[in-house]
Amino acid sequence: MRKAKEFIVEKLILTCGVASIFFVALIFLFLMKEGLAVFKTVSLSDFLAGHKWYPISEPPQLGILPLILGSILVTIGAAIISIPIGVGSAIYIAEIAPAWAKEVLKAGVELLAAIPSVVLGFVGMVTLVPLVKNVFNLPTGLTALSGSIMLAFMAMPTIVSVAEDALYSVPKNYKEGAFALGATQWQTIWRVMLPASSSGILAAVMLGIGRVIGETMAVMMITGNAAVIPKTILVPVRTLTATVAAEMGEAVVGGEHYFALFAIGIVLFMISFMINVTADLFLHKRQR
Amino acid sequence: MRNPYRTQKIAFFFLLLSTLLIVVPVGLIVVIIIQKGLPAINWQFLSEVPQQGMRAGGIFPAIVGTFYLVSGAILFALPIGLLAAVYLTEYAKDNLLTRIIKLAIVNLAGVPSVVYGLFGFALFVVFFKFGASILSGSLTLGIMILPVIITTSVEALESVPASFREVSLSLGVSKWQTIRNIVLPNAVPGILTGTILGLGRAAGETAPILFTVAAFYLPQLPASIFDQAMALPYHLYVISTQVPNVDEKVRYGTAFVLLALVLSMNLVAIVIRSKFRKKKKW
Amino acid sequence: MVDPKFDIKDLSVWFGHLQALKKVTLAIAPNEILSIIGPSNSGKTTFLRMLNRLNALNLSFRVEGEIRIDGVDLLRLDVEALRKRVGMVFALPLSLPLSIYDNVAYGVRMHGEKNKKKLEGRVQAALEEAYLWEEVKDRLQESAFKLSGGQQQRLCIARTLAVEPEVILFDEPCSGLDPISTAKVEDAMLKLKSRYTIVLVTNNVKQAARVGDRTAFFLNGELIELDQTEKIFTAPHDKRTEDYILGKFG
Numbered sequence: 001m002r003k004a005k006e007f008i009v010e011k012l013i014l015t016c017g018v019a020s021i022f023f024v025a026l027i028f029l030f031l032m033k034e035g036l037a038v039f040k041t042v043s044l045s046d047f048l049a050g051h052k053w054y055p056i057s058e059p060p061q062l063g064i065l066p067l068i069l070g071s072i073l074v075t076i077g078a079a080i081i082s083i084p085i086g087v088g089s090a091i092y093i094a095e096i097a098p099a100w101a102k103e104v105l106k107a108g109v110e111l112l113a114a115i116p117s118v119v120l121g122f123v124g125m126v127t128l129v130p131l132v133k134n135v136f137n138l139p140t141g142l143t144a145l146s147g148s149i150m151l152a153f154m155a156m157p158t159i160v161s162v163a164e165d166a167l168y169s170v171p172k173n174y175k176e177g178a179f180a181l182g183a184t185q186w187q188t189i190w191r192v193m194l195p196a197s198s199s200g201i202l203a204a205v206m207l208g209i210g211r212v213i214g215e216t217m218a219v220m221m222i223t224g225n226a227a228v229i230p231k232t233i234l235v236p237v238r239t240l241t242a243t244v245a246a247e248m249g250e251a252v253v254g255g256e257h258y259f260a261l262f263a264i265g266i267v268l269f270m271i272s273f274m275i276n277v278t279a280d281l282f283l284h285k286r287q288r
Numbered sequence: 289m290r291n292p293y294r295t296q297k298i299a300f301f302f303l304l305l306s307t308l309l310i311v312v313p314v315g316l317i318v319v320i321i322i323q324k325g326l327p328a329i330n331w332q333f334l335s336e337v338p339q340q341g342m343r344a345g346g347i348f349p350a351i352v353g354t355f356y357l358v359s360g361a362i363l364f365a366l367p368i369g370l371l372a373a374v375y376l377t378e379y380a381k382d383n384l385l386t387r388i389i390k391l392a393i394v395n396l397a398g399v400p401s402v403v404y405g406l407f408g409f410a411l412f413v414v415f416f417k418f419g420a421s422i423l424s425g426s427l428t429l430g431i432m433i434l435p436v437i438i439t440t441s442v443e444a445l446e447s448v449p450a451s452f453r454e455v456s457l458s459l460g461v462s463k464w465q466t467i468r469n470i471v472l473p474n475a476v477p478g479i480l481t482g483t484i485l486g487l488g489r490a491a492g493e494t495a496p497i498l499f500t501v502a503a504f505y506l507p508q509l510p511a512s513i514f515d516q517a518m519a520l521p522y523h524l525y526v527i528s529t530q531v532p533n534v535d536e537k538v539r540y541g542t543a544f545v546l547l548a549l550v551l552s553m554n555l556v557a558i559v560i561r562s563k564f565r566k567k568k569k570w
Numbered sequence: 571m572v573d574p575k576f577d578i579k580d581l582s583v584w585f586g587h588l589q590a591l592k593k594v595t596l597a598i599a600p601n602e603i604l605s606i607i608g609p610s611n612s613g614k615t616t617f618l619r620m621l622n623r624l625n626a627l628n629l630s631f632r633v634e635g636e637i638r639i640d641g642v643d644l645l646r647l648d649v650e651a652l653r654k655r656v657g658m659v660f661a662l663p664l665s666l667p668l669s670i671y672d673n674v675a676y677g678v679r680m681h682g683e684k685n686k687k688k689l690e691g692r693v694q695a696a697l698e699e700a701y702l703w704e705e706v707k708d709r710l711q712e713s714a715f716k717l718s719g720g721q722q723q724r725l726c727i728a729r730t731l732a733v734e735p736e737v738i739l740f741d742e743p744c745s746g747l748d749p750i751s752t753a754k755v756e757d758a759m760l761k762l763k764s765r766y767t768i769v770l771v772t773n774n775v776k777q778a779a780r781v782g783d784r785t786a787f788f789l790n791g792e793l794i795e796l797d798q799t800e801k802i803f804t805a806p807h808d809k810r811t812e813d814y815i816l817g818k819f820g
Contacts, residue, residue: 002682006464010379016368017375018385020392020438023431027399030410088306096300097307108311114554115317116492117401118521119543122528123317156310186296207398214400216495217521221529241402241495248406248499253414265406269399276398280391381629451664455726458622459677459733460654469680474667 031269035262038062047263053227053238055247055257062260064267066229070144070237071213073230074223077148078155078212083205085152086159090204093160094167095189113157121218124150129222136234142224144237150218155208162207162283166200167193203282210275214268216241240264318547325544328537334545337507342527343534347542352509353422353517354491354549357501360426360513361433361490366483369437376438377445378467397435401495404432408500423513425501432496433486440485444478445471477564481557488553492546494521504530520546573641575600575737575767576621581635583616585628590616592791593635603759603768605782605799607775609814613791614771618739621769622656623649639737654681657730661742663722665714670706673714673725677733692732700728701758720751727758738762740770744777756781775815779803787811 038047042062050063093105128149133141174196178188194201224236225246244261251258332346339345372389380386408428418424448471456466472479494502502522510517524542527534574597583591591613598604606614619625620637623645637644644652654677666673674693683689693710697703702724706717714725723743730738740759744752759768759781772778778785779799786796787808795802795811806812 002462006462009464013371013375013379016371017380017389019368019372020389020396020434023434024392024395024399026411027403027407030407030415031403034406034410085306085309088303089310092300092303092307096303105307105311108314110554111318111551112310112314114488114492114550115314116494116521116546116550118492118494118525119321119547120317122524122539122543123320125528127320153310153313160310184292184296186299187292190299210398214398214403216400216402217525221525241400244402244406245495245498248409262406262410265403268403272398272400272403273395276395277391280394451660451662452666454624454627455660455664455666455729456676456680457627458624458653458658458660459680459729460650460652461677461680462650465680469676470666 028269031262031265035259035264035266038256038259038263041256041259047260048267051229053243055251055260060256060260062256064240064243064260064264066227067238067240067243067264068267069229070223070227071239071241073144073233073237074147074151074219074239075209075212077144077233078151079205079209081148081152082155082159082208082212086156086208087163087201087204089156090160090163090167090201091189091193094164095185095193109157109160112153113161117154117215118217118221120150120154121221124218124222132234138234140224140236142222142236144223144230144233144235147219147223147237147239148233150222151212151215154215154218155211158211159204159208162204163197163201166197166204169200170196199282199285203279206275206279206282210272210279213275214241214272216245220245240268244268318551321540321543321547324536325540325542325547328541329544333541338505342505342523342531343538347520347523347545349506349509350518350520350523350542351545353501353503353506354520356422356510356513356517357425357429357497357519358487358490360422361429362483362487364427364430365434365437365486369434369482369486370441370479372434372438373441373445374467374472376442378463378471393435393438396431397439399432401432401493402498404428404496405498405500407431408496413500419514420499420501420503420516421514422501422510422517425497425517425519426513428496428500429490429493432493433490436486436489437482440482441475441479444475444482447478448474477560481561481564484553484557484560488550488557491553492521492550494519494525497522520549572599574598575639576644577636577638577641578620579636581617581620581637582633583613583620583625584630584632586630590791591620594788594791594793596786596793596796598767598769600767601763601765602783603763603770603781605778605785606769606771606788607773607778607785607814608788610773611790612788614788615741616791617788618658618741618769618771621737621739622653622658624653624658654733655735656737656739657733657735658739658741659723659726659730659743661745663719663726663746665717665722665725668714669711670714670717670725671710674728674732677729681733692734693728696728696732697725699731699758699762700724701754701761702728718751720747720754723747723751723755724758727755727762731762735766737767737769740768740772742771742773745773752777775817787814789814 047062047064049065051065052061052063053066054061093102097105128146129141132143132146170193174192175188178192219239220242223239225238225242226236227238230237244264248261251261334346335348336346337349408424412418412424412427413420452470453466456470497519501517503516503518504526506516506518524546527539527542576598579595581591581594594617608614616625625631666676668676671693674696675689678689678692694703697706702721705721714722717725744755762768770781782799784797785799785802787794789810795806795808802811803815
């Protein structure tokens with residue numbers, strides 16, 4: 001009796017254990033199910049490289065190149081800002097800050113991670129957007145640059161915490177060895193700690209970028225959402241995520257627009273999948 | 289030859305600057321929202337429905353909607369996540385399956401929130417025909433917070449000393465009894481922390497509920513899990529971008545309530561965690 | 571020798587590529603105290619943990635050979651039933667994070683005893699047998715962590731006794747205790763001998779001399795010598811046994 005019960009319980013545990021695999025597969029499956037149909041109307045190359053995104057014109061033009069470029073532009077901008085600042089602050093928190101400041105700073109970074117993206121988007125709208133508008137004297141502050149700054153900010157918690165872990169996991173005797181040779185603290189960090197933790201820091205950067213590419217609400221609220229190929233960073237752009245979020249409500253289920261938005265979902269899913277798998281490899285390399 | 293100590297001074301200055309560039313704006317954001325949002329908060333704002341096209345009145349339906357969504361999400365995610373964590377800590381062997389499970393969890397955590405929205409729409413709204421409803425939204429959010437619950441629960445279970453398990457097993461007590469009576473009770477604070485963090489995450493997300501449940505404006509409260517509902521984060525999005533001429537007070541007030549809700553959950557989680565660490569008996 | 575309690579033949583154990591036991595053959599008589607001595611990593615704890623199959627918790631574990639308990643193949647027995655019969659006391663006093671009473675009652679409860687009177691009786695009997703009853707009878711509901719190390723170790727003995735085993739395995743039970751607590755635990759062991767078969771792994775050669783009927787010497791996973799305790803300590807056969815006892819290594 002008890003054995004039978006435990007047998008069932010253990011099967012249930014195993015089922016829940018593999019549930020994550022099941023859900024990832026389910027997500028992929030349903031994106032494919034709804035998204036692949038778009039390729040009946042456009043070819044893969046026209047979809048990925050088409051210059052025009054006019055999903056509701058007749059016939060619809062479903063080229064997502066402007067959206068891809070929008071995402072790339074915003075992401076590059078965010079990466080340029082967030083990588084040095086994020087890694088720098090991870091070094092500061094892990095290696096330099098006194099113990100009391102460490103706790104406060106870590107709490108600050110954790111706090112940032114907890115703020116909902118729609119709140120950050122809202123604050124960005126009322127502070128960052130007018131600022132960008134005035135500084136660069138633009139007709140609108142809803143630009144790729146505003147999006148990059150905002151996203152850089154949102155990527156920080158990921159970059160800082162993963163990079164910090166990477167620094168902590170460097171064996172103590174590396175550092176002690178360097179000090180014993182008379183190196184300054186900075187020389188130790190630069191010559192010993194950073195190279196030793198490089199794969200973890202790389203993973204931190206990748207996960208941060210993954211966060212940026214996937215971010216939706218804040219980016220939709222402050223990048224202006226113009227689906228044209230951007231020439232500079234000071235114009236409105238529309239990202240892949242914002243396109244889905246903004247247009248899904250209007251798309252007719254089973255229509256071409258609907259299929260196209262799911263196809264964008266496939267693209268996003270694959271990007272995040274690749275980033276996460278690679279980052280995971282880097283993290284495991286560090287452990288070994 | 290450059291002076292290494294001057295180099296160090298300059299480097300440390302820039303590192304400190306980077307840290308401040310993150311932490312100071314965070315502080316500012318919180319201060320701004322408290323400063324401008326707190327004056328908007330009164331009983332009326334919290335307990336009434338929106339009026340004049342959401343330009344005035346309260347945000348009660350959005351609070352209730354978020355409450356329903358978050359409860360539904362946790363009801364779904366907690367049992368699955370907890371048992372998954374039990375599997376990983378107590379049963380999983382060091383093999384390919386375990387490796388794939390861990391990779392799947394990492395990926396689940398990395399899927400963009402808007403993709404969850406698409407998925408939830410395709411599976412729950414369309415395929416299962418739940419429609420845009422609290423049920424669809426809760427399940428979508430539930431799957432999204434699963435990785436949070438699993439990883440924190442795994443941590444909590446791993447913090448229970450292996451010797452407790454050995455003692456229990458050495459008495460002829462079965463594995464499941466050991467988990468039930470020794471491991472789980474001692475992991476409760478950690479599991480609770482993870483659950484609350486998951487709740488906070490679910491409460492703040494917008495993209496996954498956009499097409500699965502969120503109503504633009506719905507003055508009456510949902511009557512069943514098959515109804516649509518308003519939700520705080522979506523409401524904030526709507527009144528900041530979709531409705532012109534909304535009183536600043538209403539926007540800041542809404543942002544304040546959402547932020548306060550999410551941050552207080554995180555605070556509770558942190559308090560439980562630190563209290564538990566101090567009280568730990570082993 | 572009467573029918574042995576344990577009969578072990580050619581027992582070899584591996585953890586991954588590491589061989590922890592090499593073709594160990596020995597028999598343990600009922601109601602004897604068998605002491606096992608040897609330097610660390612000699613395989614003595616591995617041997618002990620074979621008798622209640624606790625080694626199987628290690629994922630890279632592999633076994634060859636034969637162990638019989640009362641003539642029955644131990645490796646094929648239901649593992650929970652086996653562990654009920656073969657109790658274990660660990661190196662450190664491992665109290666569970668429960669009250670004193672619940673620590674002792676834990677195993678009994680898990681085996682399905684719900685009757686409160688019977689439970690109380692079992693707990694008291696076990697605590698008495700472990701010579702702890704007098705010290706804790708007025709504070710049974712206190713956390714077990716409030717007891718001293720020696721008391722906790724006797725609590726662990728009581729917890730093991732409460733499930734009414736036939737055999738008790740002691741894995742260096744006094745390694746963390748002061749001499750007075752050690753003496754109390756050894757006392758308890760000697761009195762338990764009349765009712766239980768006891769296998770004692772110890773780092774403390776003198777302890778083996780004090781309590782063991784017979785003593786086995788393990789080295790690098792091999793059983794070097796097994797004989798009456800007196801003989802081992804006065805006239806060992808093997809040079810290595812002598813060296814170890816005299817403290818030349820280990």
